[in-house]
Amino acid sequence: xxxxxxxxxxxxxxxxxxxxxxxxxxxxxxxxxxxxxxxxxxxxxxxxxxxxxxxxxxxxxxxxxxxxxxxxxxxxxxxxxxxxxxxxxxxxxxxxxxxxxxxxxxxxxxxxxxxxxxxxxxxxxxxxxxxxxxxxxxxxxxxxxxxxxxxxxxxxxxxxxxxxxxxxxxxxxxxxxxxxxxxxxxxxxxxxxxxxxxxxxxxxxxxxxxxxxxxxxxxxxxxxxxxxxxxxxxxxxxxxxxxxxxxxxxxxxxxxxxxxxxxxxxxxxxxxxxxxxxxxxxxxxxxxxxxxxxxxxxxxxxxxxxxxxxxxxxxxxxxxxxxxxxxxxxxxxxxxxxxxxxxxxxxxxxxxxxxxxxxxxxxxxxxxxxxxxxxxxxxxxxxxxxxxxxxxxxxxxxxxxxxxxxxxxxxxxxxx
Amino acid sequence: xxxxxxxxxxxxxxxxxxxxxxxxxxxxxxxxxxxxxxxxxxxxxxxxxxxxxxxxxxxxxxxxxxxxxxxxxxxxxxxxxxxxxxxxxxxxxxxxxxxxxxxxxxxxxxxxxxxxxxxxxxxxxxxxxxxxxxxxxxxxxxxxxxxxxxxxxxxxxxxxxxxxxxxxxxxxxxxxxxxxxxxxxxxxxxxxxxxxxxxxxxxxxxxxxxxxxxxxxxxxxxxxxxxxxxxxxxxxxxxxxxxxxxxxxxxxxxxxxxxxxxxxxxxxxxxxxxxxxxxxxxxxxxxxxxxxxxxxxxxxxxxxxxxxxxxxxxxxxxxxxxxxxxxxxxxxxxxxxxxxxxxxxxxxxxxx
Numbered sequence: 001x002x003x004x005x006x007x008x009x010x011x012x013x014x015x016x017x018x019x020x021x022x023x024x025x026x027x028x029x030x031x032x033x034x035x036x037x038x039x040x041x042x043x044x045x046x047x048x049x050x051x052x053x054x055x056x057x058x059x060x061x062x063x064x065x066x067x068x069x070x071x072x073x074x075x076x077x078x079x080x081x082x083x084x085x086x087x088x089x090x091x092x093x094x095x096x097x098x099x100x101x102x103x104x105x106x107x108x109x110x111x112x113x114x115x116x117x118x119x120x121x122x123x124x125x126x127x128x129x130x131x132x133x134x135x136x137x138x139x140x141x142x143x144x145x146x147x148x149x150x151x152x153x154x155x156x157x158x159x160x161x162x163x164x165x166x167x168x169x170x171x172x173x174x175x176x177x178x179x180x181x182x183x184x185x186x187x188x189x190x191x192x193x194x195x196x197x198x199x200x201x202x203x204x205x206x207x208x209x210x211x212x213x214x215x216x217x218x219x220x221x222x223x224x225x226x227x228x229x230x231x232x233x234x235x236x237x238x239x240x241x242x243x244x245x246x247x248x249x250x251x252x253x254x255x256x257x258x259x260x261x262x263x264x265x266x267x268x269x270x271x272x273x274x275x276x277x278x279x280x281x282x283x284x285x286x287x288x289x290x291x292x293x294x295x296x297x298x299x300x301x302x303x304x305x306x307x308x309x310x311x312x313x314x315x316x317x318x319x320x321x322x323x324x325x326x327x328x329x330x331x332x333x334x335x336x337x338x339x340x341x342x343x344x345x346x347x348x349x350x351x352x353x354x355x356x357x358x359x360x361x362x363x364x365x366x367x368x369x370x371x372x373x374x375x376x377x378x379x380x381x382x383x384x385x386x387x388x389x390x391x392x393x394x395x396x397x398x399x400x401x402x403x404x405x406x407x408x409x410x411x412x413x414x415x416x
Numbered sequence: 417x418x419x420x421x422x423x424x425x426x427x428x429x430x431x432x433x434x435x436x437x438x439x440x441x442x443x444x445x446x447x448x449x450x451x452x453x454x455x456x457x458x459x460x461x462x463x464x465x466x467x468x469x470x471x472x473x474x475x476x477x478x479x480x481x482x483x484x485x486x487x488x489x490x491x492x493x494x495x496x497x498x499x500x501x502x503x504x505x506x507x508x509x510x511x512x513x514x515x516x517x518x519x520x521x522x523x524x525x526x527x528x529x530x531x532x533x534x535x536x537x538x539x540x541x542x543x544x545x546x547x548x549x550x551x552x553x554x555x556x557x558x559x560x561x562x563x564x565x566x567x568x569x570x571x572x573x574x575x576x577x578x579x580x581x582x583x584x585x586x587x588x589x590x591x592x593x594x595x596x597x598x599x600x601x602x603x604x605x606x607x608x609x610x611x612x613x614x615x616x617x618x619x620x621x622x623x624x625x626x627x628x629x630x631x632x633x634x635x636x637x638x639x640x641x642x643x644x645x646x647x648x649x650x651x652x653x654x655x656x657x658x659x660x661x662x663x664x665x666x667x668x669x670x671x672x673x674x675x676x677x678x679x680x681x682x683x684x685x686x687x688x689x690x691x692x693x694x695x696x697x698x699x700x701x702x703x704x705x706x707x708x709x710x711x712x713x714x715x716x717x718x719x720x721x722x723x724x725x726x727x728x729x730x731x732x733x734x735x736x737x738x739x740x741x742x743x744x745x746x747x748x749x750x751x752x753x754x755x756x757x758x759x760x761x762x763x764x765x766x767x768x
Contacts, residue, residue, distance in 0.1 A: 273742035374462030
């Protein structure tokens, strides 16, 4: 071991032992981000902020929540909402945060799709991001069950029932997931465990991994431009900051993130205080009752599009039951975004509006997702059922067509 | 379908906005922000107000005149005969409009009502415990001490004449059916006699002293105690409210035999139904939930307001705290955002 000089400051003491200055340089002041970005590039930091809020409020809620079918509802709606000091604030932040985090996830995700930030070396960024989407979805679903209201119960019932459609093992699988023949105490306690332990751990790991995947391919920029980071960072370090195409993660990039987060928090806390019913469904303030089915059962807004794909197939086609078709389409919808980097066969890394064919595909997909989301909440009767069917078919068709469309685009642009 | 048309309009607006903003060289980030805000707004509109509108069709707003017009309209729509209902309400409205004699009314009430109903403030005591009364009559009869204050005059007259018609529960107690409503109809009475009884009930209610509260009680505590008095008289015969420590006066099993369902605990109804729904529902439950066993209660607008306010004070007890803290947090965040903006500008000055 090398000889240690006596440290002159606390900072130096840690630096000798942990190389904190080197670490800070590598992770912060010399971690290079392209300069040509807009506020959509702050969504990642915003998500980190929202996740922190969810984690902290979740820890406080955990101190009073009781995972037991006889106590859960009152522990949330009486103990936390009315007795514990500021319990209502923690719950509102947690509930609204869970909804808003998905809004930002979707903005983040479709920013990546719009700017082509998932290809040419950035596949792992995309995959780890999708892993986060999946784990957040599981976290959202398991958390929704905990207040043990009517919607908690019936959403759990409907969603676990879906697995019953899987051939051969379906029925046993449903029982295995629920821990009982119906949604019961065992279901609540295991989803409680998933929500407060297993999935958060997976999310924390996935977040670290997602940051790591950004390191080598670097963050994309507004024009999809590839440039020499070494050259540009040397310019920056030589003081020619205005000329350089890169900025430092700290303080340049984070100062902008901090600004976006601060402005967003005004909107967020407005929702928390004055407009939280969209995130805390009124039906869920009725205690769970297995004998009383609510008139309308629907998931939270962020699952509506895939829920609509699931129920879009309401009749049998070629001898296959509508239920099975819906399940297959649902499985397709869950997995297909994962493989997007390999479905897009055009080499162009450009914003969608500069890509001759992809731009139509992108906006069609957006429009279709909007239709799916809105009709996903409406009762699937009459014309609504047909809108659901055709928008589900459109969703599947768009992804099946993507490789062919982008191949044509690749020819049109000649490999650029 | 309407939502798709709106969606197309939104798309057209987005395209035009984008072109116009580009022409006037509006900052690109502003354009992106506008697009995201409009798209978020559209999707929010779709899954909240629009979906709500589609799933819960609008019903006529609450009216507090209790003159049977809505019942007649409903019968007309169903193509049924309205003559009997019209005559019934005409008589009730007439009786309520007459000037009543309090002393005569007291005699009539003592002779006809206090066999089952207590009026404790007037010295007519409860003859049995709530549970025994429920077992004997099929439901615990209400105490009438403040009935003259919280129930509308027309409605009181109508209830005395025929409680089943007044409370709009003919579907639960059809004429000639096997179930008989515990309180008999008194439509043989003359309008003047009914007017006398209503006048007596009003006079009795006016003599009930204001609810006592501890010295130095806050405004919130005082209004809560006053609202509780109305809530207990109007709702608690059937409904429990566990978050206020209130049990229903009629035991659940008897209640279930009485109306065919167990009335829900009202602790969280202000959250699960919301105040707009509650007002509409309490005013005439059949309007929002056709076939429900809950009777029309006949509360005056003021009494109904107190009932819903009490449900808020119990079910959403931190409302005031929330509304007081909100502006402070938002002001703090606005100041923070201004500093964040200035800091960002300072850092980025060298970068451009």
